Amino acid sequence: MTNPLLAEWQTLFEIAPFDRIKDEDFAPALEEALAAHRAEIAAIAENSEPPNFANVIEALEGAGKALDRVLGVFFTVAGADSNPAREGLQRDFSPKLAAHFSEISANKALFARVAAVWEAREQLDLTDEQSRVLMLTHRGFVRSGAALSGDDEARMKEIKGRLAALGTQFTQNLLADEREWFMELSDSDLDGLPGFVVDAARAAGAEKGAKGPVVTLSRSLIAPFLQFSPRRDLRERAYRAWVARGANGGETDNREIAAEILRLREERARLLGYRSFAEYKLETEMAREPGRVRELLMQVWHPARARAESDAEVLTRMMHADGINGDLEPWDWRYYAEKRRKAEHDLDEAALKPYLQLDRMIEAAFACAHRLFGLAFRPLDVPLYHPDCRAWEVTRNGDHLAVFIGDYYARGSKRSGAWCSAMRSQARFPRVQTPVVINVCNFAKGDPALLSYDDARTLFHEFGHALHQMLSDVTYESISGTSVARDFVELPSQLYEHWLEVPEVLAEFATHAETGAPMPQAMLDKVLGAANFDMGFQTVEYVASALVDLDFHDGTAPADPMAAQAETLAALGMPRAITMRHATPHFAHVFAGDGYSSGYYSYMWSEVMDADAFAAFNEAGGAFDPDRAQALERHILSTGGSREAQDLYLAFRGRMPGVEALLKGRGLIAA
Structure with a gap:
């Protein structure tokens, strides 16, 4: 056959x-x-x-x-x-x-x-x-x-092969650690947890074949557990397992793999005549060289760290008021930050979640794409690789543009995180081909599935990547869709997140799972008012990861990456109750392949532009201004990598933004 x-x-x-x-x-x-x-x-x-x-x-x-x-x-x-x-x-x-x-x-x-x-x-x-x-x-x-020629050519071939094998092993080790660990919970351990966390824990327990509910290392489950569980001992146990992924010893330990990857990357760069891997990698990006990346990150680090230290003092006082002495620990931050958010903004995520149904948020992402770009989405009944997947035909004015596949639920067979990929990219040569685009997420399954506000933002983020693929209109596949500079590729995705925050979008699609009632105006106001809550924490954990990544690659590769990580964090004055978003043994962005190596900063580089780009809509006719939407598609979403990224942004906006837009957008300086 x-x-x-x-x-x-x-x-x-x-x-x-x-x-x-x-x-x-x-x-x-x-x-x-x-x-x-x-x-x-x-x-x-x-x-x-x-x-x-x-x-x-x-x-x-x-x-x-x-x-x-x-x-x-x-x-x-x-x-x-x-x-x-x-x-x-x-x-x-x-x-x-x-x-x-x-x-x-x-x-x-x-x-x-x-x-x-x-x-x-x-x-x-x-x-x-x-x-x-x-x-x-x-x-x-x-x-x-x-x-290259001779021995250098042969060595380059060896390096590439070894790096490919190491990246695969790093990914599989991480998946194994995430798949194998879970913490069983008794009925009393569920006290204080909102219903959606309990439901997710029971569903996870059923998937694992456990007798009852469990906490797994899926972010969609462990993050809300750390946020809501009053049991400090269980929070600590879960948190330590979460941050130990890839560093548990034995066959799945990633620390030596990371060290070898860094050595080989440096050797590869030097064979090509570069001083460091960072110099080699950044040559083709908007940033061009490591110094510009470090300058941006440090401009953000100082106000973010100051905000985080101030927040830590508040959270420590709250913890002491609960009768717990000593220092605020990393497994305490999310719990007390949630209590503070509820007190200061009267925003209860357990009350908010029923308004953020997965299906309604998918509808919201589609509806925004329709208003901005005229896209329509028709469900397709086709065989896919897993029963959880669903597919839509994407059309405009009745013409077929793309197929979009959504794979939204967490499961043990899926690697962590969220991503967008194209099984087929748009092109007109050697024949016309339309894209088949997939968004993969790790949301907790439920009936109905309910999202946190961060989950909903992730959904919009990945759909922004999908739009970059679906609206591509170039001749050659090598420059199609997201085939752009790494520090530009996050612009469409991060920009699309802003439409989730448009009040009329939430007013229409944030409806209660049981009653169907729209989100009350008072709650909507609180959601938008709390958009920058805990931004010191979020910014510090991200920037610390980006700076560690840069330090790993900007110079001689460290013999001991864990020691080098500790040195970078100490030099930064990392707040003790905050850890890197992705520590070295589970930093898949950097070590599962070359994609974001020496490039994790690119989310923030793109954010400088996305804050400014959304401001262009507000300066015009509002979030759905047709002229700005047309310009966004013409100059950025349809063009792929057909021109230099900076030229594309200048064509859309007329100027490059400064870091102030980002700092204001994150609430780290006064607007």
Whole structure:
């Protein structure tokens, strides 16, 4: 029988036929797709015709489509619905893929043809988009080591293969720690917990096969447990397990893996002539060099730390008033911050959550996209990779634009966090293809599923990434959608979060799960008034993580990353009751792959722009101003990486923003 991963997909919108794909199909499909791609590359490299844009650059753009399809399916299920077979395949695939792409970048004949087109670029009469693709292709080869030779070339290939294997192992170790640990709760342990936390704990217990409710290391469950449980001993036990992920000793310990990854990254950068991995990595970003990143982070660190220290004093007094002496600990912060929020803003999250139903928040995200960009969403009944997934056709004026898939619930087979990916990206070459885009989240399951305000913000954030993919309108897939500078890619997602805070959006879609009544105006006012509550804590835990990441990569790689982490935090004067959002052994953004390595700062870099970009709407006709929405789509959401990120933002806004907009937006300085 034909392998379903390799056959033409005669399905609605050419969605992967998940009902026919089995785990045993992946390995043979990968081998065949790799062989096909090797043959395509050889044909390009060995072409006897003089090199030109069509027979080199466009030929590369059209190559590897079978491989893209196989990997698009595999990495979707490996991240969102893993099992032992898929974990084993991932360990096998990672070094194979690294070796495959290393062979391409080290192909001297191919690079010679790319370089020849690059040298002749002024005589080729290329479009702006073609010129951009040529530059990015040539630069990518050079940065991959195509100009290396001899021992340096061989060593670069070894490094890439080893890094791929280590990144996979880091991810699987983290997933194993998150999957294996849970804390059983007795009925008395549930005292003081709101109903939605109890329901989530019971559902988690049923999934784990436990006798009763449990707390797991899923953020959607452990965070509200730390926020609401009056049992300090249980909070401490849960918190220590949460921050110990990847650092428990044994086979799943990530500390030595992190150290080796940092050493290999530094060696890779130096082979290419860079002083450090940070210098290498930031060369292609908006920031350009480590000094600019550090300057931004420190501008934010000082007011954030001052706010956090002031808040810590208040929370400590509250704890002492409860008869608990000593210092405020990390497992105390969320609990007393919630009590303070309820006292100062009269905002009770347990009362708020019934108004934030998952289905209604999905409707809200869709409705905003309709008002801003004219998009419509029609549910699709198609086989997907897990029963929890759902799909929609995305249209505009009746024309098909994309397929959107939502996978929202936490489960043991899914890695933690939330992300957006494209199983297929938009392009018009070598043929028109529309995107298939997936949002993956980890919300607690319920009937109905209820979200925290942070959960709802996450949903809007990931949908902002999805819009970047769905509204893409470029010719070449290599610059489609989110194929932009890492410190620009978070702009559309973080900007879209602002529409959750628009009063008319909450007024329409924040309706009570039982009564259907809209959120009372008084509660709505409190939600919006408390938007910056505890922002010192949130900013400190993030900026500390970003600075540790930068320090890891800006200079000689540390022999002991844990000691280096401690040194950075000590030099910053890290508040004792706050820890990094992602400590080294579970810092998947940085160590599961190169994506955010030396780049975790990019969320904040993008936030400087998103605060300013939303202000552009308010300065015009309001949150749904049609001219600003059209400009956002034309200059940012549809353009992918077809121009430099700074040029795209300048085209939308007319100027670059300063850090003041971010500080005001976070309430860290007076508005």
